[in-house]
Amino acid sequence: xxxxxxxxxxxxxxxxxxxxxxxxxxxxxxxxxxxxxxxxxxxxxxxxxxxxxxxxxxxxxxxxxxxxxxxxxxxxxxxxxxxxxxxxxxxxxxxxxxxxxxxxxxxxxxxxxxxxxxxxxxxxxxxxxxxxxxxxxxxxxxxxxxxxxxxxxxxxxxxxxxxxxxxxxxxxxxxxxxxxxxxxxxxxxxxxxxxxxxxxxxxxxxxxxxxxxxxxxxxxxxxxxxxxxxxxxxxxxxxxxxxxxxxxxxxxxxxxxxxxxxxxxxxxxxxxxxxxxxxxxxxxxxxxxxxxxxxxxxxxxxxxxxxxxxxxxxxxxxxxxxxxxxxxxxxxxxxxxx
Amino acid sequence: xxxxxxxxxxxxxxxxxxxxxxxxxxxxxxxxxxxxxxxxxxxxxxxxxxxxxxxxxxxxxxxxxxxxxxxxxxxxxxxxxxxxxxxxxxxxxxxxxxxxxxxxxxxxxxxxxxxxxxxxxxxxxxxxxxxxxxxxxxxxxxxxxxxxxxxxxxxxxxxxxxxxxxxxxxxxxxxxxxxxxxxxxxxxxxxxxxxxxxxxxxxxxxxxxxxxxxxxxxxxxxxxxxxxxxxxxxxxxxxxxxxxxxxxxxxxxxxxxxxxxxxxxxxxxxxxxxxxxxxxxxxxxxxxxxxxxxxxxxxxxxxxxxxxxxxxxx
Numbered sequence: 185x186x187x188x189x190x191x192x193x194x195x196x197x198x199x200x201x202x203x204x205x206x207x208x209x210x211x212x213x214x215x216x217x218x219x220x221x222x223x224x225x226x227x228x229x230x231x232x233x234x235x236x237x238x239x240x241x242x243x244x245x246x247x248x249x250x251x252x253x254x255x256x257x258x259x260x261x262x263x264x265x266x267x268x269x270x271x272x273x274x275x276x277x278x279x280x281x282x283x284x285x286x287x288x289x290x291x292x293x294x295x296x297x298x299x300x301x302x303x304x305x306x307x308x309x310x311x312x313x314x315x316x317x318x319x320x321x322x323x324x325x326x327x328x329x330x331x332x333x334x335x336x337x338x339x340x341x342x343x344x345x346x347x348x349x350x351x352x353x354x355x356x357x358x359x360x361x362x363x364x365x366x367x368x369x370x371x372x373x374x375x376x377x378x379x380x381x382x383x384x385x386x387x388x389x390x391x392x393x394x395x396x397x398x399x400x401x402x403x404x405x406x407x408x409x410x411x412x413x414x415x416x417x418x419x420x421x422x423x424x425x426x427x428x429x430x431x432x433x434x435x436x437x438x439x440x441x442x443x444x445x446x447x448x449x450x451x452x453x454x455x456x457x458x459x460x461x462x463x464x465x466x467x468x469x470x471x472x473x474x475x476x477x478x479x480x481x482x483x484x485x486x487x488x489x490x491x492x493x494x495x496x497x498x499x500x501x502x503x504x505x506x507x508x509x510x511x512x513x514x515x516x517x518x519x520x521x522x
Numbered sequence: 523x524x525x526x527x528x529x530x531x532x533x534x535x536x537x538x539x540x541x542x543x544x545x546x547x548x549x550x551x552x553x554x555x556x557x558x559x560x561x562x563x564x565x566x567x568x569x570x571x572x573x574x575x576x577x578x579x580x581x582x583x584x585x586x587x588x589x590x591x592x593x594x595x596x597x598x599x600x601x602x603x604x605x606x607x608x609x610x611x612x613x614x615x616x617x618x619x620x621x622x623x624x625x626x627x628x629x630x631x632x633x634x635x636x637x638x639x640x641x642x643x644x645x646x647x648x649x650x651x652x653x654x655x656x657x658x659x660x661x662x663x664x665x666x667x668x669x670x671x672x673x674x675x676x677x678x679x680x681x682x683x684x685x686x687x688x689x690x691x692x693x694x695x696x697x698x699x700x701x702x703x704x705x706x707x708x709x710x711x712x713x714x715x716x717x718x719x720x721x722x723x724x725x726x727x728x729x730x731x732x733x734x735x736x737x738x739x740x741x742x743x744x745x746x747x748x749x750x751x752x753x754x755x756x757x758x759x760x761x762x763x764x765x766x767x768x769x770x771x772x773x774x775x776x777x778x779x780x781x782x783x784x785x786x787x788x789x790x791x792x793x794x795x796x797x798x799x800x801x802x803x804x805x806x807x808x809x810x811x812x813x814x815x816x817x818x819x820x821x822x823x824x825x826x827x828x829x830x831x832x833x834x835x836x
Binding site: 186462 | 524525532533536539543554555557558559561562565571574575580619621624627628634672677680683684738742782783785790808811814815818822825826834
């Protein structure tokens with residue numbers, strides 16, 4: 185199914201005959217089904233809240249889990265979005281029913297476990313990444329503030345996130361039976377270092393700023409080497425995300441105002457990307473900047489709407505009298521006022 | 523790392539894919555070919571977004587030390603350099619790379635910033651200053667056709683939407699007593715204009731690759747407009763009629779052209795709009811919740827059925 189999806193032949197009769205009745209929609213449809221599933225979870229919980237106040241969460245959780253399992257086992261849905269939302273929502277409601285009285289720490293541990301179980305059952309990388317993020321919250325609530333004396337430093341949570349990202353990067357070199365396991369590691373290696381950085385980015389202490397900058401820089405370098413050697417996209421994306429973190433920590437390197445920093449750093453990134461594009465127009469050791477194979481419709485859509493989002497925003501609708509020096513214009517990132 | 527090379531070979535043997543496609547897929551799986559196109563696209567977008575944000579802040583702060591004339595001239599020179607690179611590629615009859623595409627987009631965004639800044643400084647259009655957005659949309663439209671750029675076309679459509687007063691903020695949709703009714707009608711008018719533009723593009727031999735840009739923007743803007751009207755007490759009926767018409771058109775397009783995304787628009791937008799409408803109209807708690815749940819389930823079932831049919835057509 186993974187090969188058929190990658191080659192866009194998942195609806196070929198030969199494939200349909202051999203998938204044993206299992207079906208998986210495209211990424212865009214999966215997202216839509218997931219949103220509809222999340223809405224259905226919320227509405228089911230609200231219905232049971234009215235019908236049976238005392239056991240609403242338990243009843244709603246069991247109902248949603250039963251519905252999700254029915255969709256998986258009987259209707260043979262795999263990565264369809266809706267069963268993922270129902271399964272996760274149902275288990276979260278059950279967890280909320282049983283551990284609601286155990287405080288923030290107990291709840292965050294329960295949420296992390298629930299998301300991890302759901303991720304394993306559904307082979308969903310997004311849920312596993314959320315589970316690790318929830319686990320970092322649990323660690324932060326448990327021990328985070330004790331590591332750095334009197335300062336409010338989320339060191340343990342940050343180290344956990346960086347460690348999870350590094351472990352994923354290391355483990356991804358092994359061969360796994362399922363493509364889903366690869367995707368799980370890919371998500372972890374991209375998102376977890378970012379989470380680790382976010383836990384520590386608010387700290388202004390020089391040691392922490394240097395430490396996070398160095399950690400992100402080293403991770404970016406290792407990920408870049410791994411990405412090139414393994415010919416894998418996820419480490420390269422992880423490298424780019426970590427380079428963003430390094431750039432953020434280097435924000436005070438010059439005394440330039442924010443606008444000029446954005447222009448200078450943006451221009452540097454643009455020139456680097458253009459240089460790489462030019463260099464790789466001729467394939468170097470098989471690496472090329474040309475698109476190979478068919479592109480994905482979802483990324484094209486994101487690109488178009490992204491380009492639209494950078495454009496000027498709305499002009500005021502009312503026929504308000506003109507104000508000297510005023511206006512509604514803004515470029516990307518500005519707030520729309522002069 | 524998982525490799526699907528064996529599966530690719532199996533698909534080739536079964537005649538599901540052609541031999542060249544199988545060879546290419548196997549090479550990709552082995553890593554003998556590796557494209558960094560998407561990574562470059564991401565990096566270029568981030569770079570252009572940073573530069574545009576910086577320029578936005580620069581013109582917002584007015585930069586008194588430089589002065590408006592100098593700032594306008596510098597921005598004009600920067601955008602001219604970006605357009606010159608695209609024109610050079612065009613004259614050399616070469617295909618523009620992804621980097622060239624984003625440099626051109628940057629040029630278009632700088633023009634937008636420059637023109638907006640110039641208008642705010644010199645008030646050429648007086649009280650009708652918002653027309654500069656239409657001028658901008660026209661300029662970007664012409665350059666999009668001249669340089670065959672879908673990204674510049676997106677900026678043109680965004681400027682047109684801005685001229686119609688579409689803010690792109692979800693909060694305004696739920697501002698029933700405020701701008702939601704006007705926003706709804708303006709969004710519908712904008713979507714209609716885009717469809718007329720698309721028809722003209724097709725009739726006058728425009729670029730085929732632009733059609734999907736028009737269609738996706740028109741569908742999204744139109745559905746947001748219908749949603750805004752459905753949430754406005756005095757305009758609900760009109761909103762529902764427009765919602766039904768848009769849904770029918772989207773589903774028809776999905777089934778005829780095998781484009782799954784339009785099945786998603788035609789069902790997901792309708793289900794979510796009806797849920798919002800039901801919550802507004804029906805006061806009794808359990809009834810509205812059950813109705814909303816039924817709507818969502820019906821929407822999911824319809825989408826499942828439609829995407830199968832659309833996929834079979836593709």
